[in-house]
Amino acid sequence: xxxxxxxxxxxxxxxxxxxxxxxxxxxxxxxxxxxxxxxxxxxxxxxxxxxxxxxxxxxxxxxxxxxxxxxxxxxxxxxxxxxxxxxxxxxxxxxxxxxxxxxxxxxxxxxxxxxxxxxxxxxxxxxxxxxxxxxxxxxxxxxxxxxxxxxxxxxxxxxxxxxxxxxxxxxxxxxxxxxxxxxxxxxxxxxxxxxxxxxxxxxxxxxxxxxxxxxxxxxxxxxxxxxxxxxxxxxxxxxxxxxxxxxxxxxxxxxxxxxxxxxxxxxxxxxxxxxxxxxxxxxx
Numbered sequence: 622x623x624x625x626x627x628x629x630x631x632x633x634x635x636x637x638x639x640x641x642x643x644x645x646x647x648x649x650x651x652x653x654x655x656x657x658x659x660x661x662x663x664x665x666x667x668x669x670x671x672x673x674x675x676x677x678x679x680x681x682x683x684x685x686x687x688x689x690x691x692x693x694x695x696x697x698x699x700x701x702x703x704x705x706x707x708x709x710x711x712x713x714x715x716x717x718x719x720x721x722x723x724x725x726x727x728x729x730x731x732x733x734x735x736x737x738x739x740x741x742x743x744x745x746x747x748x749x750x751x752x753x754x755x756x757x758x759x760x761x762x763x764x765x766x767x768x769x770x771x772x773x774x775x776x777x778x779x780x781x782x783x784x785x786x787x788x789x790x791x792x793x794x795x796x797x798x799x800x801x802x803x804x805x806x807x808x809x810x811x812x813x814x815x816x817x818x819x820x821x822x823x824x825x826x827x828x829x830x831x832x833x834x835x836x837x838x839x840x841x842x843x844x845x846x847x848x849x850x851x852x853x854x855x856x857x858x859x860x861x862x863x864x865x866x867x868x869x870x871x872x873x874x875x876x877x878x879x880x881x882x883x884x885x886x887x888x889x890x891x892x893x894x895x896x897x898x899x900x901x902x903x904x905x
Contacts, residue, residue: 737854740895743767747887757800757822761890764791772852772897775890780858780881781805781846782890785897799823799884807859810843818859823885827860827878834873838865844878854896
């Protein structure tokens with residue numbers, strides 16, 4: 622008996638819910654937009670929406686935080702990649718600097734620098750040929766106003782004359798290659814042996830010193846400037862070998878040169894404007 626009552630009661634409840642559902646659906650279709658059910662929807666939306674916004678305002682920063690934590694690994698990976706690229710770029714820069722230094726050294730050793738014959742120059746007239754008591758030097762009529770600077774090389778049509786040792790606005794002093802302190806670094810053309818030129822004054826031969834005793838040097842060999850001294854451009858004619866002897870200690874040869882230039886009859890010279898300090902600026 623109890624089971625039948627519970628089953629009958631369940632059917633009654635189900636029938637009531639179905640009736641209410643059908644009624645509500647029918648009422649919803651029959652009413653316009655301003656009906657009771659539509660108003661109830663709007664009321665529930667107005668109540669729920671602020672609550673949703675509140676939850677969003679509270680939990681959005683938390684979501685952003687966890688999103689940032691998730692991206693932290695990729696940011697670290699990107700940072701490591703950029704650091705590796707920077708390290709490679711620094712290594713490449715250091716390698717490039719080393720290559721430039723090596724290139725400069727090789728160019729100096731092989732005398733591959735710009736030919737002195739093609740350098741910019743200024744012609745000058747010698748107006749004082751009286752050497753002082755302590756040096757063989759001439760004065761020319763070109764100076765700072767003409768672009769002349771200290772240590773620039775001076776030549777004439779035959780070869781090396783000397784270098785600029787003093788400069789005024791419109792005049793300069795040329796220390797001749799025949800002066801004992803001229804400091805001309807030179808080499809035997811075609812043989813590569815390098816030494817230092819020592820002068821003894823006008824009318825006297827030049828001496829090429831610091832050449833090894835076993836170097837194969839012969840009379841008639843041509844001697845030209847070497848860039849290893851850092852002042853004179855390479856391959857400017859200096860003179861020819863006139864005698865070869867050994868020194869008393871037997872450690873080096875004493876080589877005598879006949880200079881190409883007649884230092885007693887110089888009237889005009891040319892100053893190489895790309896030599897000396899400007900040449901060093903160009904190579905740096």
